[in-house]
Amino acid sequence: MYRLRNSIFTIGVLLFAIVPAHAAPLSMEQQAVHVLNRLANGPKPGDIDRVVKMGVQRYIDTQLNPQSLLYPPALTERLAALDSPNRSAGEVAGKFIEARKDVREQEEGATQRRREVLGAITRDTADARLLRAIDSPRQLEEVMVDFWFNHFNVHSSKGIDRALIASYERDAIRPYVFGSFRDMLGATAKHPAMLYYLDNQASTAPGFVPGKKRMQADAAPVQPKGLNENYARELMELHTLGVDGGYTQKDVTELARMLTGWTYNPRALVLRNQTFVFADERHDHGVKQWLGRTVPDQGQAEGEMALDVLAQHPATARHLGFKLAQYFVQDQPPPALVDRLARSYLDSKGDIRTVLRTLFASAEFMAPEAIGAKFKTPYQYVVSAMRASGAPVSNTGPLLNTMSQLGMPLYGCQTPDGYKNTKAAWLNPDALTRRITFATALGSGKLPLASPAIDAGQLQATLGGSISGRTLTMVAANPEPLRAAMLLGSPDFMQR
Amino acid sequence: MQRRSFLNSLAVGASLIVPVGRNAWAATVDNPTRKKLIVIMLRGAVDGLNVVAPVADQNYLRLRPTIGLGMPGTEGGAIDLDGYFGLHPALSMLQPLWQQKKLAFVHASGSPDPSRSHFDAQDYMESGTPGRKNTPDGWMNRLVTVLPGASTPSRALSIGPVMPRILAGTAAAVNLPTGKSGAKANVLDRPAIGKAFDQMYAGHEGFQAAYMDGKNAHKEILDASMGSEKQMADGGAPLPNGFPDDAAHLAKLMRNNPRMQLAFVALGGWDTHANQGAGKGQLANRLAPLGQGLAVLAERLGPMFNDTTIVVMSEFGRTARENGNGGTDHGHGNVMWLLGGGVAGGKVHGDWRGVGDAALNEGRDLPVTTDFRSVLAQVCERHLLLSDQNLSRIFQDMPARAAGLNVMRT
Numbered sequence: 001m002y003r004l005r006n007s008i009f010t011i012g013v014l015l016f017a018i019v020p021a022h023a024a025p026l027s028m029e030q031q032a033v034h035v036l037n038r039l040a041n042g043p044k045p046g047d048i049d050r051v052v053k054m055g056v057q058r059y060i061d062t063q064l065n066p067q068s069l070l071y072p073p074a075l076t077e078r079l080a081a082l083d084s085p086n087r088s089a090g091e092v093a094g095k096f097i098e099a100r101k102d103v104r105e106q107e108e109g110a111t112q113r114r115r116e117v118l119g120a121i122t123r124d125t126a127d128a129r130l131l132r133a134i135d136s137p138r139q140l141e142e143v144m145v146d147f148w149f150n151h152f153n154v155h156s157s158k159g160i161d162r163a164l165i166a167s168y169e170r171d172a173i174r175p176y177v178f179g180s181f182r183d184m185l186g187a188t189a190k191h192p193a194m195l196y197y198l199d200n201q202a203s204t205a206p207g208f209v210p211g212k213k214r215m216q217a218d219a220a221p222v223q224p225k226g227l228n229e230n231y232a233r234e235l236m237e238l239h240t241l242g243v244d245g246g247y248t249q250k251d252v253t254e255l256a257r258m259l260t261g262w263t264y265n266p267r268a269l270v271l272r273n274q275t276f277v278f279a280d281e282r283h284d285h286g287v288k289q290w291l292g293r294t295v296p297d298q299g300q301a302e303g304e305m306a307l308d309v310l311a312q313h314p315a316t317a318r319h320l321g322f323k324l325a326q327y328f329v330q331d332q333p334p335p336a337l338v339d340r341l342a343r344s345y346l347d348s349k350g351d352i353r354t355v356l357r358t359l360f361a362s363a364e365f366m367a368p369e370a371i372g373a374k375f376k377t378p379y380q381y382v383v384s385a386m387r388a389s390g391a392p393v394s395n396t397g398p399l400l401n402t403m404s405q406l407g408m409p410l411y412g413c414q415t416p417d418g419y420k421n422t423k424a425a426w427l428n429p430d431a432l433t434r435r436i437t438f439a440t441a442l443g444s445g446k447l448p449l450a451s452p453a454i455d456a457g458q459l460q461a462t463l464g465g466s467i468s469g470r471t472l473t474m475v476a477a478n479p480e481p482l483r484a485a486m487l488l489g490s491p492d493f494m495q496r
Numbered sequence: 497m498q499r500r501s502f503l504n505s506l507a508v509g510a511s512l513i514v515p516v517g518r519n520a521w522a523a524t525v526d527n528p529t530r531k532k533l534i535v536i537m538l539r540g541a542v543d544g545l546n547v548v549a550p551v552a553d554q555n556y557l558r559l560r561p562t563i564g565l566g567m568p569g570t571e572g573g574a575i576d577l578d579g580y581f582g583l584h585p586a587l588s589m590l591q592p593l594w595q596q597k598k599l600a601f602v603h604a605s606g607s608p609d610p611s612r613s614h615f616d617a618q619d620y621m622e623s624g625t626p627g628r629k630n631t632p633d634g635w636m637n638r639l640v641t642v643l644p645g646a647s648t649p650s651r652a653l654s655i656g657p658v659m660p661r662i663l664a665g666t667a668a669a670v671n672l673p674t675g676k677s678g679a680k681a682n683v684l685d686r687p688a689i690g691k692a693f694d695q696m697y698a699g700h701e702g703f704q705a706a707y708m709d710g711k712n713a714h715k716e717i718l719d720a721s722m723g724s725e726k727q728m729a730d731g732g733a734p735l736p737n738g739f740p741d742d743a744a745h746l747a748k749l750m751r752n753n754p755r756m757q758l759a760f761v762a763l764g765g766w767d768t769h770a771n772q773g774a775g776k777g778q779l780a781n782r783l784a785p786l787g788q789g790l791a792v793l794a795e796r797l798g799p800m801f802n803d804t805t806i807v808v809m810s811e812f813g814r815t816a817r818e819n820g821n822g823g824t825d826h827g828h829g830n831v832m833w834l835l836g837g838g839v840a841g842g843k844v845h846g847d848w849r850g851v852g853d854a855a856l857n858e859g860r861d862l863p864v865t866t867d868f869r870s871v872l873a874q875v876c877e878r879h880l881l882l883s884d885q886n887l888s889r890i891f892q893d894m895p896a897r898a899a900g901l902n903v904m905r906t
Contacts, residue, residue, distance in 0.1 A: 417632070
């Protein structure tokens with residue numbers, strides 16, 4: 001056995017000695033490794049062979065149209081057993097508000113109960129994401145959920161958003177990741193998680209005074225006091241046009257006025273799962289001047305028109321093209337590729353699947369210099385390690401802790417721009433030591449995941465050509481119990 | 497001549513790199529990391545009106561009939577500060593520092609942003625940009641990038657579960673968990689594992705530098721925590737868990753590693769909506785370990801305390817009136833605390849307008865009459881000797897300086 005494994009190592013070393021890493025064109029295996037690192041969260045055992053056999057193009061097509069890929073029964077069962085992710089936004093919000101009210105009213109044991117309720121909501125919400133990220137065969141869908149969630153980021157520690165995030169991801173992000181950008185833009189604009197996070201729920205016409213039917217203070221501690229520009233600003237700066245998108249502070253204010261009244265009523269949310277309401281009495285009925293056009297008083301239609309205009313704007317096409325190219329190709333994406341993606345976006349009227357198809361078919365995507373060019377985010381690192389290990393995830397706690405220690409708590413990005421995915425953002429002195437600590441614990445079976453130590457030979461086969469000959473030589477020179485940790489903690493595995 | 501007007505009278509540009517005065521020279525050249533700054537953030541909005549209470553204001557006990565602190569000299573009453581303000585009795589360990597004029601407060605201070613959301617207000621206080629949510633970095637991280645002297649990986653440190661927003665950014669910073677595990681050996685200290693990974697990362701084009709920086713920072717922290725206690729008065733007596741223990745650890749790290757210059761610690765549990773108590777009770781139970789920890793920090797830093805400024809701040813204050821549950825709700829202005837050798841101590845600073853109904857912000861809480869950035873900027877300017885140009889990189893859109901604010905001695 002030992003000898004066999006040794007010879008596998010030797011073959012790996014030899015293969016890499018004869019195939020220079022940056023020679024074109026890429027071998028089938030290199031292409032397979034590449035798509036598994038970019039369209040998926042890294043390879044699982046057997047994935048590289050499978051993609052080589054089915055062909056890289058067919059893999060890409062299937063991932064873009066994943067309806068035929070079924071969840072494994074174990075994953076379906078795990079997901080079905082979760083609570084919050086299978087309930088409506090209103091139900092979870094109701095539980096959250098109830099737990100908080102009991103504490104305010106000082107009921108016996110309320111603090112402990114609130115901790116349990118909040119803990120369960122947080123855990124189940126995270127499980128719904130992580131279990132899919134690791135085990136779903138629809139890997140590109142999961143990669144896109146990560147991408148778009150960060151694009152439309154909300155933060156779980158802001159009040160009721162903790163209870164709303166499961167619904168936000170499920171109802172406002174996930175259904176649209178291959179669809180029309182305008183639809184996702186509208187869904188996020190009208191979701192209470194976003195309305196609360198960026199304060200549009202509290203934005204009113206100047207001078208508006210809430211009537212006797214006040215909003216329930218519990219869920220809306222910010223009493224409406226006037227115009228709040230937060231959402232309008234981020235809508236243009238982050239979600240659509242981009243910071244250099246050619247708009248002014250005046251445009252921000254005017255857009256905020258157009259969006260006054262876009263809110264939710266906490267009571268209606270809890271009682272009827274009504275996640276959005278246009279409150280006409282809060283709307284600024286004056287005429288607005290926005291992006292060079294005159295906008296007459298049209299109530300909710302003003303905001304809808306604004307989303308239409310923003311979704312079809314050339315600056316938005318460029319901004320999204322840049323972000324997708326940066327995420328999938330390189331930290332500094334080739335400008336010609338960004339141009340092509342922007343054109344593809346405008347030609348398809350903002351169809352995300354079409355833009356992705358253009359991206360994956362580009363020479364830049366499959367270029368030798370793109371291979372391994374991205375530094376994994378802590379999320380990608382942890383998820384890819386779990387996938388490569390093949391270990392069943394009995395407990396996501398240690399994975400979530402590791403992401404937090406690495407500075408990327410799941411759903412914990414405070415700023416609305418979401419987590420970055422560049423090397424500059426994540427490669428720091430602390431990061432490598434902490435990743436190696438995680439790799440060593442996982443490799444030696446010491447994470448409380450109920451998994452045995454990982455078989456290094458199998459791990460090496462799973463990772464295939466993503467590990468360099470130089471690294472394989474060093475791994476082979478070390479004793480067996482260290483090898484899996486070395487593979488998972490190697491410089492090669494930090495990249496994708 | 498004031499330093500400021502002297503600077504302003506020089507041509508902009510090259511003049512700003514000329515160190516001004518002997519202290520500036522000493523700090524920037526001989527020993528660039530001699531001046532320390534420690535920021536303690538009380539997350540959850542501490543009730544500043546019961547930390548430094550206007551006990552002599554007749555409105556105070558009218559607004560707070562059950563939770564208000566009693567007059568100095570009464571049982572469970574406040575500790576007299578200046579005949580008008582009284583310190584919470586749970587902070588009695590800080591009384592000597594007040595008498596030595598090494599403790600000061602700035603009342604009715606805080607963020608000009610009106611938000612009463614913990615989340616947003618903390619974010620603004622850490623980014624240093626009230627009202628702007630998308631500032632990518634924290635002001636302490638920006639501070640690291642402009643401080644004079646070569647940066648080392650452990651120059652800025654935070655103690656807590658995750659790297660805080662205030663230290664997020666391009667400059668390197670180290671995050672240590674709280675408690676005993678704060679500076680323990682890691683896997684790379686095990687010889688076989690360390691050797692294996694050293695070999696893999698040695699000479700690696702992309703990652704060698706970061707890998708080595710990580711190892712060096714860890715070694716600096718480990719050496720500093722294992723090092724002998726230099727001139728320690730009480731030999732490092734064991735302390736209760738929590739902040740006093742972390743404070744003692746922090747003092748040890750800073751004394752043993754002279755390159756460490758900035759530190760940040762966040763403490764939670766201040767959101768006292770119900771049953772906060774007066775001289776005793778929930779708030780008192782939170783304040784006591786904080787006061788003890790600050791006293792421990794001052795004592796164990798030893799002579800270094802004279803070159804240190806400690807700032808204690810919280811995202812906003814609480815309502816002046818107690819609520820129906822014996823607690824207080826989210827308010828606006830609060831009190832900032834300053835400790836250290838260079839602090840203009842023994843004084844409650846700020847523009848104080850009393851707690852009469854007409855003086856309250858929106859009829860419910862303290863107005864913010866001193867922007868928290870004015871206080872921090874003065875600490876950076878007078879204590880860390882930052883130039884105007886660098887100050888404006890840390891706090892963009894600074895308000896005009898509060899006239900007459902002198903929280904740091906010149």
